Amino acid sequence: MDYFAQQLINGLVLGSIYGLIAIGYTMVYGIVGMINFAHGDIFMIGGFIALITFLILISLGLTAIPVILLVVLLVSMAITALYGWTIERIAYRPLRHSFRLAPMLSAIGMSFVLTNYSQVAQGARVKPIPPFIIGGYTLHESADGFVIQLSNIQIMVVLTTIALLGIFTWLVSRTRLGRDMRACEQDQTMAALLGVDVDRTISMTFVIGAALAAVAGLMYLLYYGLVDFFMGFVAGIKAFTAAVLGGIGSLPGAMLGGLAIGLIETFWSAYFSVEYKDVAAFSILIVVLIFMPTGLLGRPEVEKV
Amino acid sequence: MTAIPHETTKARRTAGIPFLLKTAFINALIALVLFSLMIGIRTEAGSDGQLTYWTRFGDLASIVAAVFGGSIVIELLRQWIGPTGAEKLVPPSVQSGMSFIGRYVAPALLIFTLLVPVIFYDQRYILDLAILVLTYVMLGWGLNVVVGLAGLLDLGYVAFYAVGAYSYALLATNFGWSFWVCLPLAGILAAFWGMLLGFPVLRLRGDYLAIVTLAFGEIIRLVIINWQSLTGGPNGVSGIPRPTFFGIPLDNSDDGLAAKLGIEYSPTHRIVFLFYLILALALLTNWVTIRLRRLPIGRAWEALREDEVACRALGINTTTTKLTAFATGAMFGGFAGAFFATRQGFISPESFTFQESALVLAIVVLGGMGSQLGVALAALAMIGGFELFRSLETYRMLVFGMAMVLIMIWRPRGLIGHRAPTVYLTKANAISSDLVKEGHG
Amino acid sequence: MSGEPILSVDRLTMRFGGIVAVQDLSFAAERKKITALIGPNGAGKTTVFNCITGFYKPSGGSIRLAHDDGKVIALERLNDFRIAKQAKVARTFQNIRLFPGMTALENLMVAQHNALMRASGLTFLGLIGVPSYRTAEKRAIELATEWLKRVNLLDRADDAAGNFAYGDQRRLEIARAMCTEPALLCLDEPAAGLNARESAGLSELLLSIRNELGTSILLIEHDMSVVMEISDHIVVMDHGLKIAQGTPREVRDDPKVIAAYLGTDEEEAAAVMESGS
């Protein structure tokens, strides 16, 4: 039981990170109907920028951890968001009204570019950082000595995710930008006629998605203590899987899918085999889609004849 | 969807030097922010696991300067060429002219290909490259059945390549079966896996299809990595038998082909043999595909791509139609995989990554979905181009990725932008790709 | 046998969540006759078609199709493509669904898929090019040519369907449906978007299909001139319910129809009904 509870905690933390990345996929899909294959790499870039900012701040002699964290968070969100914005401008906007496969391949190309850009710029070796946020709570200790631990970093990841989701939900449901985004999702031409700046709205979607991915990158860095140039691919397809599992286009679906994938992975590793954890996640995705072709929370597709 | 008119179009055309400088300055500023940390600072883990960093402001400055200069050049070019979309650069008359040329390009290309081993007999490097290109031509033609004809997206095509390669490798190393027995088996096994993939995706559309095929490809790769007792895991399978000339080995032994023919042995013989082997396999793929297109099943594939609902209203079983498309494409992938295994003599999961699937898909899309000649040209351009940049080493994938982006922007509908009808009464009119749908998958 | 209706719809109901698009609808379509299904926008006509052709699974009721040989098929139990293949019901769509990237001839060849598939020995015999497949293909091309002639599109046989004018696309879609050699042809607003001359041509085409080939036709149409001219029997729907049926004359004079058709403005409604006479 204790073991189970511990895995549950671990799974939820991992799921939160996936969920944050998955939101970026789902948002972009909802508004431009394309899979942003480069999104996983945006997450990786976010991790790197966070790492480099950490290094600089520490070598500047800063010691107050909360200040460091805040600065790192803001810097990595800002710069990564600019990456998202630039990529949309360069690789996707010219293909906005083109055939569906063209932007997808452009995105795959962009993903190759980002992976290798980071490899060339920062080298291929894994970059570790010393643990920043240490300590935690022992929730329960059983007779046989097994302890359920809730580390501070885990608390931080979950709290940050919840806070961001709150802000994000508010942004989408209450602000002018959110309304414009929903309008573009429904019908871009109509939205444009009604005075919505479609280009700007789409740009902002990429910016927000990238900023969330940057947060996920930072959380990953803090939680696992390392980044490397290839981490975007694996995390990217996991998050994409999460977005699809939840029902692509649905924001709560993305979070739910993220948690589901995180839990599946953790529990499979804990109870069956670590090697096949990804196989399990992908297989469950396939099985779910057989029975629910539009994911857990996706709108069922009505075939209008 | 109608394109929303771009407000800045007019401004660009009449822009003067201040506008140019302003754009370049903004771009340079963006580049400065983007690259400040990633390029300006270099991190590295020291031997003690401690992270260190050093600055590279010189590199940063030169990149920002390059962006500044580059923006001016691009902006000038844009003003000269005008803001016409890239697609319009090729007028319809030229398009139909291209189909005319196509009638001669294809045979000329074929004759040239047949002569490659004669012309480049002494250039091992070129022969190897030609074999590589032909392998991708074959993979492209195989995937073209699924993506180009049936309009079903497949991001995990490499899985079938892997199934074919491992089928041959394992059957040959464990049971000593010959290549010619294993080749059809590899195709059949791959086709079987294609059907298996087909079932879950029958009801899926678009991006759901994309992720499931991608996941399928990853599952196969992960199983190969982890099922060590069968596949050798990350170490792969080595010692895969080389192909024989219908039982006669192509080596330096007494009953080798060279000895039997009474000529002097040369390692090039095997390369040449491999070249003609893959050429034959690729041509078989091409021939079968062209024939299938003119059969009811092929027409049903294309009709499926155009309108699935209409297909059902005409009594077409869309389930079997989709499954046969997946199976046929997978079978060709399996053949190619078996060839790959016998050529390399060694295979490992590293050869079957998502990048490979993406590359083959890029070849199909760049070729102009559904066009056999286009796919061949695209494979030549992509693989040949990729080789050209070999000297760039680590920058190679960077350049390759950029090329993919630029090519898609330049020709979103591929090199060959029209479709040839499968049957006609009086004249085979080329159909503009603007009319051809790309399927829902 | 011929007195028996080819299609009998009995208490058909179709619900979408809370919306009841069709409610307890019963009607029959006579063999070798043209039956029209009319009603104001949103009455549920297309939904009835979708139930008959298997695109929707009815929430309730039965749909029986009786072939000439006496075989009766329960359509609500067959799914999608089997209705076209086994029950031989062909249809067109309100918003035309051709294969735009294929030529007119290819469109008609796709329609003969099942016959050609059989002739090609499920592709294997066709692949090696057996003569029997070649003759089957030749016959298929002949049938397609004949239909292209009938709908006046022979000179455009090798052009992409997506390039056709609207009226030509409508006729090509009918030809495509007919190439499946159906027992029952269901047409969803074939005259929509046609000008007066084209409408007249359409009426002629439908009459010739009924008279010369003996194909039964079920027709949804808003163009009253077409409906009144060619229908043998008319069923009127409103809000998912059948409100009247009968010959064109009976329906035209039915006050319920007039009232339903254009709301309460009876004068205007009468004018619409008159235009059909």
Ligand SMILES: Nc1ncnc2c1ncn2[C@@H]1O[C@H](COP(=O)(O)OP(=O)(O)OP(=O)(O)O)[C@@H](O)[C@H]1O
């Ligand atoms: N797939 C569906 N899901 C939900 N509601 C539907 C669906 N199909 C049809 N409806 C509803 O059923 C009702 C009847 O629609 P239907 O298309 O059958 O009308 P119609 O008589 O063909 O109208 P028109 O003359 O405009 O073509 C409408 O209110 C429509 O919104």
Ligand SMILES: [Mg+2]
């Ligand atoms: Mg309708």
